[in-house]
Amino acid sequence: MEALKAPELYAPALPSGFATLARLWHYEGAGAWTAWSLSSRPSAIDASPLRIRKLVWDRPGESSRYAPPPAPGKDGPTPRLTLSEGRFPVESWDALLQEARTLRVPPLLLETESPPGGARDCTGFAYHLATRTVSFEWWGEPPEEWKDLAAWSARVREMLDAWARR
Template identity: 30%
Template sequence: MSSVPASPESAHEHEGDAAEPRLLVTDADVPREPWNQLVAEVEALRIPAFNFGESRVGTDGVRYGVEFKNFSRTLRFDWWYKPPKGWEEFADWVTKAIDLFETSLAASDTGEER
């Protein structure tokens, strides 16, 4: 069995059929009281900061994380796919924060396509 390479013209025939990449940028105000409640909840959590768990390798999945900054300090926790042991309550808190952000974005229709 032999194959014949496609001509350069046929290789470009369908390029115009693909949708152009788009980026939708949206921001929204987060209601102060629910956010303050979430901050109070996370401040009360105890997280084993140096419990990284076993090393994982993966090519897909979701990264989760939180970063707080002020003038002189930065605090960052993040993980891929499943949180390390002992971070389960924190992961639940992150889910609540994501839900608040998503709800706030859904209430806003200020998306701007770029």
């Protein structure tokens, strides 16, 4: 689902001049898939140039639209997505980044065992810099070394949810 990889580009796309600062996602194994983007327009005159876009695909609610699955080589129905938007205070984002800077997160881990099979949640966070992107993604429970990042990411998603509904 390409739209969930870049909610800021989902139609109608944000106006020109916006740059993505961060993207978060939580794809429930047996539930909805949700992605958030936080974007800024550095030249904005308004008091809150940060924009939130939240995109939700209600997978379970659409399962009947895909039964039976399309024939090989045929496209199925286009998934229906729900878009929410809002503004996010710059001060809140700055405080979250200050907190994130204190986290100690090893980028590479030695995986000692395979996670159990079945439907699992996929969660992730990507932070965009001018020429780089740093991202973390995990299935099911995060690795022990990433628990603090997972908790921080959950708080960010909750805050973005609250502001996207305003």
